[in-house]
Amino acid sequence: MNVIHLKYPHQLKEVDTSTSYSLALGFFDGVHRGHQAVIKNAIDKSKELNAKSAVMTFDPHPSIVLGGRKEKVFYITPLQQKINILKEIGVDTVFVVQFTSDFAKLSPEDFINYFIRDLNVVHVTAGFDFTFGSFGKGNMETMESLSNGDYGVSVINKLTDDAEKISSTRIRKSLQIGEMEExxxxxGRPFEVPGLVIHGDKRGRTIGFPTANIQSAEGSFIPAVGVYAVRILVQNRWHDGVCNVGYKPTFKNPEDKQLSIEVHILDFDKNIYGEEVVVGWYKRIRNEKKFDGIDSLKAQIEKDKQEAIRYFQNL
Ligand SMILES: Cc1cc2nc3c(=O)[nH]c(=O)nc-3n(C[C@H](O)[C@H](O)[C@H](O)COP(=O)(O)O)c2cc1C
Ligand SMILES: Nc1ncnc2c1ncn2[C@@H]1O[C@H](COP(=O)(O)OP(=O)(O)OP(=O)(O)O)[C@@H](O)[C@H]1O
Known part of the structure; x- marks a missing residue:
């Protein structure tokens, strides 16, 4: 898959203008099921039209440049992770447009001229609520009416779950409260956080539950403090586990606000310090709490482990 970075006013040096594209348009944070429907349509159209399939996304998130959002925007899939997922889906080319204040000021007509026509896009796919151009003045009707027959347009209907739109905003809210099943x-896949196994306080093995301490990749979002059923990818194999995200109040001074992510991997006794891993999040089991001694903590971790085993047996 080809990744092409563009900045307005852009140079088309990197873009092979003899290639035509069927383009999916949007920010696509999370590449959730709604996004997947948009991208699938762009891929299907690319085959029909003998064009390359492409996704145009933006970096950073428009809210960082424009402000004006009530809720905090963090990335469900930081750019590199989004690119990896698009590659797995089978997209041929990803255009990453640098979202600057000059870019944000483009009129809908100019956006279409520079980022659709100049790139030789023959078909545009986006969702029912996609807007573009300064103040979001352009919508999918504008996209169609400004085409002059130069490109075709597909509008994807709203994909819902429980009668509510599937959206990046909705997923961020669920992540913040640890609703990993939601x-x-x-x-359409578990939330994943890549990271590195680092050294912890080495207390885990002394209480019978050794843990891999994970330093998450920069920019990753960590679900709410608590205990979770997770899977961890180590050396190309997924293993079941139980994960604690928190501050270990049983052992640590509450002032010491050092957040840790640690996974007790089931049936596993290898030394994996320094390994790059991925944590896949499945189910929140409980909140983290302060126990009055090691024995009650151990008993609780054993229960957490049994709950994770049951969960994965029924998955
Ligand atoms: C499944 C699981 C649940 C845990 N729950 C708690 C908890 O509720 N409270 C707490 O203080 N520590 C909790 N811990 C953290 C343990 O205190 C920690 O694993 C132990 O101190 C060893 O960590 P270290 O060697 O990295 O310091 C939990 C750990 C695991 C694996
Ligand atoms: N549930 C959905 N059904 C159909 N199309 C969707 C859906 N969600 C997003 N899209 C489309 O996918 C593209 C990318 O959307 P965008 O990145 O704005 O995602 P979003 O989930 O709507 O985000 P936000 O929560 O920030 O509004 C756009 O073309 C958008 O219209």
């Missing part, structure tokens, strides 16, 4: 359902 996130899984809306994304």
């Amino acid at each position: 996130v899984h359902k809306l994304l």
